[in-house]
Amino acid sequence: MYTLGLWDGHDSGAALIQDDKIIFASNEERYTKRKLEVKFPKMAIAAALQHAGIKPTDIEAVAYPTTEFTKTMSRIFPFQKETYYKFRRRKMLKPRTESLMHYMKYGMTSIGVLPGCESISTYLVSRELKRMGFANFKIDAIEHHAAHAATAAFTSGMKKSLTITMDGLGDGLSGTVNLFDNGTLKRLHSTKARDSLGIFYEQVTNILGMRELEDEGKIMAMADYSFPFDFKDNKLKDFFELKGLELKAKYGPISQYNLLSRISWATPREQFAYMSQQILEEILVQYVSNAIDEYGIDSLAFAGGLMSNIKANMLIRQLPKLKEWYVFPHMGDGGIALGAAMYSNYERNDVSAYRFTDSYLGDSFDQDRIKVALERETGIAFEEEASDKASHAAEIINEDNYLLWFQGRMEYGPRALGNRSILANAGSDTAKEKLNMFVKQREWFQPFAPSMLVEEAPNLLEDVKGTDRFMTMGYKAKDSRKDILRSVVHVDNTARPQMVGLENPMYRDLLKKIKGYTGYGVVLNTSFNIHGMPIVQSPEDALLTLKKTRSRHMFLGDFYVENKDAPGAK
Numbered sequence: 064m065y066t067l068g069l070w071d072g073h074d075s076g077a078a079l080i081q082d083d084k085i086i087f088a089s090n091e092e093r094y095t096k097r098k099l100e101v102k103f104p105k106m107a108i109a110a111a112l113q114h115a116g117i118k119p120t121d122i123e124a125v126a127y128p129t130t131e132f133t134k135t136m137s138r139i140f141p142f143q144k145e146t147y148y149k150f151r152r153r154k155m156l157k158p159r160t161e162s163l164m165h166y167m168k169y170g171m172t173s174i175g176v177l178p179g180c181e182s183i184s185t186y187l188v189s190r191e192l193k194r195m196g197f198a199n200f201k202i203d204a205i206e207h208h209a210a211h212a213a214t215a216a217f218t219s220g221m222k223k224s225l226t227i228t229m230d231g232l233g234d235g236l237s238g239t240v241n242l243f244d245n246g247t248l249k250r251l252h253s254t255k256a257r258d259s260l261g262i263f264y265e266q267v268t269n270i271l272g273m274r275e276l277e278d279e280g281k282i283m284a285m286a287d288y289s290f291p292f293d294f295k296d297n298k299l300k301d302f303f304e305l306k307g308l309e310l311k312a313k314y315g316p317i318s319q320y321n322l323l324s325r326i327s328w329a330t331p332r333e334q335f336a337y338m339s340q341q342i343l344e345e346i347l348v349q350y351v352s353n354a355i356d357e358y359g360i361d362s363l364a365f366a367g368g369l370m371s372n373i374k375a376n377m378l379i380r381q382l383p384k385l386k387e388w389y390v391f392p393h394m395g396d397g398g399i400a401l402g403a404a405m406y407s408n409y410e411r412n413d414v415s416a417y418r419f420t421d422s423y424l425g426d427s428f429d430q431d432r433i434k435v436a437l438e439r440e441t442g443i444a445f446e447e448e449a450s451d452k453a454s455h456a457a458e459i460i461n462e463d464n465y466l467l468w469f470q471g472r473m474e475y476g477p478r479a480l481g482n483r484s485i486l487a488n489a490g491s492d493t494a495k496e497k498l499n500m501f502v503k504q505r506e507w508f509q510p511f512a513p514s515m516l517v518e519e520a521p522n523l524l525e526d527v528k529g530t531d532r533f534m535t536m537g538y539k540a541k542d543s544r545k546d547i548l549r550s551v552v553h554v555d556n557t558a559r560p561q562m563v564g565l566e567n568p569m570y571r572d573l574l575k576k577i578k579g580y581t582g583y584g585v586v587l588n589t590s591f592n593i594h595g596m597p598i599v600q601s602p603e604d605a606l607l608t609l610k611k612t613r614s615r616h617m618f619l620g621d622f623y624v625e626n627k628d629a630p631g632a633k
Contacts, residue, residue: 064412065117066124067200068404069108071188072134072144073276074099074397077107078424079115080404083414087111088393088401088424088475093600099277101148102141103191104400110426119196126203126407127188128210128399130181131234132174138187152274165269169316173257175235203407207233208253208367210402211394215364216243217405218419219389225360227351229254230367230395231261231276238367240308240354246415251358258312260346261369263302266320267339270327276368282336283374285508287555289337294345298326299338303346307353310346340374348378351385361386366402368395370535371477373559377537381526392422392533393476401475421566422533423482425473428602433620436602442610442627449621453569456486457576459616460586463491465498467591467617469605470569474598478534479590480561481514481570483598487550487587489513495550495587502612504594510558513551516574516584517562523548523585524560534561544583551587561588 065086068078076090087110092098094106112119137144149155150164158164181204189202211228219226226241226248237259240252256262265275268282294300302319304311314322327335347369355361361384370376370390380388391398408414430447437445448455459466465487474480485502487494499505512534513523521527524538537557540548545556552558563571578584591605592598593612599605602619609617615629625632 064124065115065122066126066404066408067108067111067122068126068400068402068407069104069188070128070396070400070403071103071138072129072396073101074395075101075104075107076397076400077104077111078401078404079111080408081115082412083417085401085417085419085424087114089426089473090397092597093425093473096597098595098597099152099397101144105191105195108195114426119192120198122197122200124201124203124407124411125188125192125197126205126403127184128205128403129207129233130176130184130204131207132177132180133171135180135184138184151276165320166317169262169320172232172259172262172316173235173255175256203403203410205403205406207399208236208239209250209406210399211366212239212241212248212250212402213405213409214393214398214402215366215389215391216241216248217409217415218391218417219364220419221362221364221387221389223360224362224364225354225358226364226366227354228365228367229261229347229369231265232256232259233396237261238310240358242358242360243364243415246413248409248415252308254310257315258303258310260303260310260343261367262316263312263319264339264343264369266323267335270320270324271332271336280371281506281509283340283372284510284553285333285336286340287553288508289331289333291337294341297338297341298330299323299342302342305346305349305353308350308357310350343372344375344378347372347375348382351379352382355382355384363387364389364391366391366394366398370394373535373537374557376535377557380528380536387529390533390535392478392535394535395477398476420532422475422480423472423567424475426600427472428620430620433602433622436606437619437622437624440606443606443624444627445619445622445624447621448618448623452618452621452623453572453576455623456573456618457580460486460488460494460577461580463488463493464616465494465502465614467605467609467614469591469599469602469617469619471567473600476533478561479588479598480533481563481567481588483591484514484588485591488581489551489583489585489587490547490549490581492550498587498589501614502593502608503589510553511551511587511589512559512561513548513585514561514563514570514574514588516571516578517564519578519584520560520562523583524558530562530564531560532562532564532566534559547581547583547585551585
């Protein structure tokens with residue numbers, strides 16, 4: 064039985080499940096080339112069907128999440144979300160009505176699912192699917208946080224866990240605690256949207272001149288450039304109160320936004336970022352600790368956009384009472400198409416466990432298809448190197464060059480994990496500067512991340528317990544390894560690593576070859592994209608990026624490609 068999941072909001076996408084297997088999952092941005100796309104995911108749905116070799120009429124069940132009032136209105140009037148998309152991503156001049164637009168958004172945060180919302184949303188989603196050729200399908204509307212919880216609980220590999228979701232808001236809630244036990248998922252507690260830590264952090268991001276729902280990681284990074292101070296001296300410490308699992312915001316969303324704006328105006332931005340990150344860590348860590356105490360369960364799975372904060376995750380991981388942890392890699396709203404499909408499959412067919420050893424769930428291209436793309440391109444030289452590409456790639460990286468690396472199936476989620484990556488020497492400032500200048504153009508305070516052999520992690524990082532294959536957790540680098548990792552650690556000596564095991568043999572082989580040069584199997588790994596663009600999806604995308612950035616070296620499948628117009632090219 065095929066179940067299609069779709070999400071038509073922020074970071075829209077589609078996912079396809081067959082019985083207890085995840086067949087395909089991708090986001091619409093990869094096809095439209097608009098980062099964090101909001102349009103109905105027609106292209107992602109088409110890609111899922113093409114990958115599976117099926118037609119729309121082969122789909123028996125469809126699931127979609129979120130039927131709250133604001134989302135239903137955006138389905139009725141799609142121009143609303145398009146306007147807000149351009150506003151949020153700052154693709155327009157600052158409108159005179161900026162404050163009003165924020166007030167309207169935050170004023171509606173407490174409105175959840177009103178009578179009629181689900182039936183209207185279901186009709187509109189069904190209408191779009193029928194226009195694509197779908198017929199005779201059953202459709203399920205899945206509650207927002209149920210979709211988030213399904214992604215974490217059903218892919219964690221744990222038989223019993225607390226599943227915690229925390230985000231900005233969805234269907235009137237900003238967080239939930241759930242029990243997953245013996246194949247059954249049950250909600251135990253919820254937090255209202257009005258009391259959202261995620262909305263708080265989103266507001267801080269906006270006030271500091273960055274894009275909400277996109278640049279929150281920059282706030283986390285900027286915070287480490289502030290002079291530290293005790294929590295008792297934090298001007299924001301009274302914004303939230305936590306008693307057990309009852310989290311309450313002192314102010315409503317509009318009053319909170321106004322007060323944060325006033326405090327920010329009189330505070331250096333690094334210090335304001337520090338204050339905000341500090342309160343997030345303080346509340347979130349205590350919330351998780353209280354949940355463990357409340358229910359006596361020390362195995363936890365997490366999802367929701369707030370769980371992308373790797374510094375808070377690191378402090379949670381270090382709780383002595385926590386036995387095991389797991390963060391779903393596509394933790395934000397971009398992952399709830401898959402969550403909706405999973406929850407529908409759970410309710411209809413009692414399926415609650417999926418093998419999830421990697422996130423390589425997107426498009427792939429065979430060598431013939433890649434060769435056709437190469438032959439159409441001008442200004443490049445290419446040759447096939449199927450047997451020794453890892454050796455050649457390691458040699459290029461060791462010579463202080465960065466390398467574009469396009470292999471296998473595209474990753475699902477915001478992180479490049481060795482299939483759509485740009486790679487460089489983890490200990491080279493020169494390679495990092497070249498990469499930042501020509502391709503990434505990241506703010507000065509943003510760090511890069513490392514990929515490393517899983518067995519290498521204890522040699523490079525402190526307090527390694529378990530494995531993080533998905534870059535969802537912060538770790539401290541060992542003092543003795545600072546030089547080895549200097550291009551992939553932050554100013555506070557933390558890193559967000561990918562620990563590579565047997566799930567990606569080709570990438571693992573490359574890391575082994577790197578170890579032959581440097582003594583350590585670790586590289587700088589950042590996403591294969593131009594600044595402000597989604598991660599590349601196709602060979603054509605990869606070639607366009609190579610040319611636009613004037614990068615020299617790329618491995619595209621089994622082909623080594625050299626850009627003749629790049630500095631230093633032969």
